[in-house]
Structure formats: structure tokens, C-alpha cells
Amino acid sequence: MPIDIIKAATTTAHQYHKPVFAHPTSDTGMRVAVAGGADILAHVSPDGYVGWKQADVDMLRQHHVAVIPTLKLYKWELEREKVPNPEEHKLVKTAIEQIGVFAKGGGEILFGTDVGYISDFSTEDEFRFLGAAGLTFDQILTSLTTAPAKRFGMAEQSGRIAKGLDADLVLLKADPHADVRNFAAIAYTIRKGKVIYDAQASDKK
CATH class of the missing domain: 3.20.20.140 (Metal-dependent hydrolases)
Structure with missing residues (x-):
């Protein structure tokens, strides 16, 4: 271009x-x-x-x-x-x-x-x-x-876990320190304190 x-x-x-x-x-x-x-x-x-x-x-x-x-x-x-x-x-x-x-x-x-x-x-x-x-x-x-x-x-509102910030979190099933592929092993995704993805519930569908 x-x-x-x-x-x-x-x-x-x-x-x-x-x-x-x-x-x-x-x-x-x-x-x-x-x-x-x-x-x-x-x-x-x-x-x-x-x-x-x-x-x-x-x-x-x-x-x-x-x-x-x-x-x-x-x-x-x-x-x-x-x-x-x-x-x-x-x-x-x-x-x-x-x-x-x-x-x-x-x-x-x-x-x-x-x-x-x-x-x-x-x-x-x-x-x-x-x-x-x-x-x-x-x-x-x-x-x-x-x-x-x-x-x-x-x-100032996300990217970290701190008081006052958005509660945007990802919980993993395994430790990515041991194997970086575990960053993909998502158990829960939480957006502003509410669970928007539950791997266990998704697997049952």
C-alpha cells in the first residue's frame, strides 16, 4: 500500500x-x-x-x-x-x-x-x-x-486484581507456570464479578 x-x-x-x-x-x-x-x-x-x-x-x-x-x-x-x-x-x-x-x-x-x-x-x-x-x-x-x-x-479499571477495579478474572484448571499451554485450560471466565463462562457446564451441553 x-x-x-x-x-x-x-x-x-x-x-x-x-x-x-x-x-x-x-x-x-x-x-x-x-x-x-x-x-x-x-x-x-x-x-x-x-x-x-x-x-x-x-x-x-x-x-x-x-x-x-x-x-x-x-x-x-x-x-x-x-x-x-x-x-x-x-x-x-x-x-x-x-x-x-x-x-x-x-x-x-x-x-x-x-x-x-x-x-x-x-x-x-x-x-x-x-x-x-x-x-x-x-x-x-x-x-x-x-x-x-x-x-x-x-x-485504571482492568488488567489487574485490585480493590476498585473491574472484577474481570479467568480461573484456570492447571498451573501455567508448569506448562504455558495451561493458560488455555480455562475453568471460569468472570466479567465484572459475574461468571460468563463455566467450562464444566459447557462440557455438559
Whole structure:
């Protein structure tokens, strides 16, 4: 996309205090999106199989750009194309490598998926890939809680457990310290103090 079109879109969005999400799939697209003023990359950019370097991380941080890894997307796309051993494919490996470099360099990561586009709702693979990229328990937890709350201007009401904040909680069936896949083992989801998801009740349906 031409840079002037991107800048026109981001300038208008920012005038209305709206964040701009970009969906670049290659390292070139990523750099154009950042130069155009995008705020958040909706996924990493492994299409050209080019790993991110510290200079890329520095650029993203300098422009205050956060990244939603969306690593599972690439495995899902390869499976849809019936590519054998998708997790061994360079596309998946490059994606994992990119977010690992970004995390190690102190980049801001927000958890998210492409559910709605992809038809597999499980987040287990996403957490597993984040662990394979080298993200720690604390980094993954931050991407789920305080980082998005801060990024979207909700840090004073959510993202933490504290008196006076919204009682938005997720209770897990197992300890993610032991295995990051357990972040996906949801027992209850609570929104403002009310249970909106009960895994046991859901399993009985």
C-alpha cells in the first residue's frame, strides 16, 4: 500500500483518538506500516522467511508499535493447504523466531488470535508457540492482562486484581507456570464479578 494512503488513514484515525491496526505479512510491509503511523501489528511478518533483527525491534519500539503475534495462524493456513508437518515449515519457524527476538528486545506484545478468520478456537497452540519463542510466564501473562489494559487506556479499571477495579478474572484448571499451554485450560471466565463462562457446564451441553 502506498505510504501516503497509510498516512492519510492513520492521521484521520488518530484525530479521533482511534488506534490503527495493520496486517503486514512480510518484513517490507511491516516497515511500511510502521513508517505510515500504524500503532499495532496484528501479527508478525514471516512471509519472506526473513528474521527480525534488533534494528527492527528498535524501530518498532521507537514508534511505540505493539505486536499481536498470532502465531497459530500460520500453522492453520499450512494445514488448510494440506502442507505436511506444518510446524517444521519455515513459515512457522520464522514467525516464532520473529516474536522471540521482539520479546527479548523488550517489545510490547498483546495476546490475540485470528478467530473469526480461522475456525479453530483453541488457544493452546498459540501459548505453546509463545513458549517455544522463549517468552516467560510473566511475559505471556503481561500480554494477556496489563499490556492490553494499558495500551487501550483501561489500566485504571482492568488488567489487574485490585480493590476498585473491574472484577474481570479467568480461573484456570492447571498451573501455567508448569506448562504455558495451561493458560488455555480455562475453568471460569468472570466479567465484572459475574461468571460468563463455566467450562464444566459447557462440557455438559
